[in-house]
Amino acid sequence: MLTQEEQTPLHIASRLGNVDIVMLLLQHGAAVDTTTKDMYTALHIAAKEGQEEVAAILVENQASVKATTKNGFTPLHVAAKYGNMNVAKILLQKESKLDSQGKNDITPLHLACHYDHSNVANMILEKGASPHLPSQNGHTPLHIAARKNQMDIASTLLEHGADPNAESKAGFTPLQLSAQKGHYDMTNLLIEHGADPNHKAKNGLTALHLCAQEDSIRVASILVKNGANVESETESGYRPIHVASHFGNLSMIRFLLKHNAQIDVCTNHNYTPLHQAAQQGHAHVATALVEGNASHNAKTKDGLTPLNVAQKLGYISVMEVLKGLPYDTQTPDNKMWEEKYKVIAPETLQETNFMSDSDDEGGSDGLINEQPYRYLTADLMKSLRDDSLPIDVTRDDPIHRQLSKEEKQEFTQSNNYCPPENFDSTDxxxxxxxxxxxxxxxxxxxxxxxxxxxxxxxxxxxxxxxxxxxxxxxxxxxxxxxxxxxxxxxxxxxxxxxxxxxxxxxxxxxxxxxxxxxxxxxxxxxxxxxxxxxxxxxxxxxxxxxxxxxxxxxxxxxxxxxxxxxxxxxxxxxxxxxxxxxxxxxxxxxxKQEVHVIGADGGILISSVANHVQAVFPPGALTKKIKVGLQHRRVGSWAHLENIFTECMSF
Known part of the structure; x- marks a missing residue:
């Protein structure tokens, strides 16, 4: 007998941990490796639920430890995801493959790291799992631990030889992921184990660029202390001070200037930090840069000063900062004013989170519901879907929205800025x-x-x-x-x-x-x-x-x-x-509710639905002013007279 999801009684008994029923079913010929619609065996389900006795019985009855789901995950993957160490031990005793790669090349070690099950990760590593295997987007287990600030797992991985400078497909290292998230201790740990603070991703971003983007001063101080270059350039010529100006991070700008960053350095399009602040409407940043003697006469390749940029985009607060300064020339050629402005943005790290529990990303655990079974009703059976092990590693796309060296993001309706047809460039x-x-x-x-x-x-x-x-x-x-x-x-x-x-x-x-x-x-x-x-x-x-x-x-x-x-x-x-x-x-x-404020002087509430419905508050009935609400409800002809009422409430 099968459910809608093609589950057998053995699947259900395995989830419930009913050892006697499992043994009875096996003794009467139940197929131990029968799969659900999504290719889950009873052993997969026992691994998720942590039913170690059931798992041991299934393994003794020759259940396959190498069976894979539709997504390519073995029972060890499932045990690693849910941190069920005892089940993992049983599986490893039966020579379960340590480095089996499922969908998007995910290994059990990736899962143990992602879900912060350090005990399972330690055991898998001690049994000989490789800490170097990357997922489809190039993330090693150390990338995951660094991004999620899992200190214990990161330390264990490094002790087992994990490379702190391993690159994802987009060229990002664990140090860069840690820096972007602002993880102070993790960044320290990685640098102590040889992580390069000046490593550049394929788009040229360094860890310091990412700190500048997120305004992580503490992490930036570690990087600079360990030799990070404050003048490192991306492929588009952006330095950390450009990035900080673009994102409006004034504290980071002051930190970089304190460490001798140049204030008027230009990108490949001749944008200075002041241009970036003007483009993004950051008046407080523009003020600080001007006070720091940033050049307000600097021009982009299109001949625009920071003031011109602010005028084109309508940032009045920035214009107020820049208008009173002396200019060599106030505006570029008229031809330039007629052209649509093209927003110039720095590269960013936007690597896809390759594992997620979000319902929006298909991460619901239907088959293996978190609520324990009380009884099997028709409604409960409808909800029994197979555990999808939500893994989202479709691509290594850290910069799918960034601009390449020769690209500019056009300021048009395609970017949802909605520039109207009658745009007036004068203001x-x-x-x-x-x-x-x-x-x-x-x-x-x-x-x-x-x-x-x-x-x-x-x-x-x-x-x-x-x-x-x-x-x-x-x-x-x-x-x-x-x-x-x-x-x-x-x-x-x-x-x-x-x-x-x-x-x-x-x-x-x-x-x-x-x-x-x-x-x-x-x-x-x-x-x-x-x-x-x-x-x-x-x-x-x-x-x-x-x-x-x-x-x-x-x-x-x-x-x-x-x-x-x-x-x-x-x-x-x-x-x-x-x-x-x-x-x-x-x-x-x-x-419909009538609400009025009534105090000690009293008052009358009259329903706008039925004028004859009133609530009268005599003088002295209330000791202070309160809001009083009145609702008039119609009832059917079946109602008894005593059940007809008007509801009056206070707030």
């Missing part, structure tokens, strides 16, 4: 009508604003008017299920979510004025009996009602909803107005 800000662009999960917006429509989430629309973004902001917007939030909003009787929860980013981002988020919903608002409210949560733990009022007279707020979106959603669109992003918004439908 760098467009005040005309915003045009729609589409985005998947995120888009970049600057001082010129933008109107973006989600192509993934039912036409959700975000409007950022001009001069609202204080600097370039990568806006993210996703609709997620309520069970993905740590503490979903608590709903009263008669309340329900009108759409999925809206996850915004960056969390805490503030704008210089209101921005709009138009969200389609599926709530049926009949007459005046129901209403929609907006809840917000800064951290996913607590919720409060969002103040959706505004005092801005901007004509943009009077524009109609997108006609195409309105047609597809029959007008069911909720407009959120906000000046800052919480982590989550939630749109809730509820029975």
């Amino acid at each position: 760098g800000i467009n005040l005309g009508r915003l045009h729609f662009r589409s985005f998947l999960v995120s888009f970049l917006v600057d001082a010129r604003g933008g109107t973006m429509k989600g192509c993934r989430h039912s036409g959700i629309r975000i409007i950022v008017p001009p001069r609202r973004a204080p600097m370039p902001i990568r806006v993210t917007c996703k609709l997620i299920k309520s069970n993905k939030v740590a503490s979903p909003p608590s709903l009263m009787e008669g309340e329900a979510l009108a759409t999925r929860i809206i996850e915004m980013g960056p969390v805490g981002a503030s704008f210089l004025g209101p921005v709009l988020i138009d969200v389609p919903h599926f709530a049926a608002i009949q007459g005046k009996e129901r209403e929609l409210i907006i809840l917000r949560s800064e951290n996913g733990e607590s919720w409060k009602e969002h103040d959706n009022s505004h005092e801005n007279d901007d004509s943009l707020f009077n524009t109609a909803h997108d006609t195409q979106m309105s047609a597809s959603h029959t007008g069911r669109i909720m407009r959120i107005i906000t000046t800052e992003f919480p982590q989550y918004f939630a749109i809730v439908t509820r029975i």
Whole structure:
């Protein structure tokens, strides 16, 4: 008998650790290596669940320790992933292959390192596993330990001869991954074992460049102390001070200048650190560089000064810093002003995280559910899917979004900056009508604003008017299920979510004025009996009602909803107005509620749904002012008179 996922009774008994049933099934001819739909044997499942007695019985009955799943993983891979050392011992006693490589060349040692199971990693290494084998993207186990700051495992790997200068396919070493993450002790450990602080990846990035990107001063101090070159250049000519200026890391800039970094050094496109700060809208960095005597007359290959760059992109705060300085020439040729500006960016390390438990990346553990079996019902059986061992090592793509030596990233709609057709170069800000662009999960917006429509989430629309973004902001917007939030909003009787929860980013981002988020919903608002409210949560733990009022007279707020979106959603669109992003918004439908502040003087609450429904508070009934809410609910003709009520609540 098989389940929908082709599991046999032996699979289920192995998960539950029922030794007697396992022995009984084997004695009556159950095939020990029968696989599920995803090629999992009973031994794979016992390895995951840590059922060592079951594993021992299966092995004694000739279960294959070399059997692989659809993704190429052996039972030892599974035991290593879940840290089940005793099962791993049983498998190794039966000559399980130590360095077996599954999907994307992942070995059991990779898994033990990734999930921080130092005891399993130690045992596998002592049995002779190679610490040098790379995954498909070139990551060795030491790369993983360095990135995840696993000191014990890293020390063990180094003791067993792991190479601290091993390169991934993109040329990155464990030291560079550690430096990017800001791991102070790990960086120290790697340098003590011979890691090269000046090693360059294939795009020219060094560990110090990555520290400059992340503003990791402590790690940078270790690198410089051990001979890291503050003037090292990438393939595009970027030095650490360029990178720090690009990302607005003022503390790192001061650190580099203290260690004799040149302030006016140029990239291959003749961009100085001041150009980078102006391009990104970092007024505080521009101020510090000018105070440090950076040249404000320096020109790019296109003849642009830092002030010209700020003018083209509309960064008023940067323009204020640079305008009062003496210039040799104020503007480049008129021809240059007519051309679209091309953003010049440094190389970055963006190596794909090759193992993930994220549901978005297919990392759910359905077959091997974390909840113990209580009984087997039809609903439980529906949830029994095979453990996918989530490994995402499809490519070594550390720089899939970077620019090569000869490339420039064009500042056009393809980059989601949404430059309008009537862009006015005199002040760098467009005040005309915003045009729609589409985005998947995120888009970049600057001082010129933008109107973006989600192509993934039912036409959700975000409007950022001009001069609202204080600097370039990568806006993210996703609709997620309520069970993905740590503490979903608590709903009263008669309340329900009108759409999925809206996850915004960056969390805490503030704008210089209101921005709009138009969200389609599926709530049926009949007459005046129901209403929609907006809840917000800064951290996913607590919720409060969002103040959706505004005092801005901007004509943009009077524009109609997108006609195409309105047609597809029959007008069911909720407009959120906000000046800052919480982590989550939630749109809730509820029975119409009248809310007023009533104090010791008393007062009357009158329902807008039924005027004859009133709540009267005589003088002296309340000792202080409180918010009081009134809801009027209709009930069917079947209700008894005593069950008909009007709900009144205080806040």
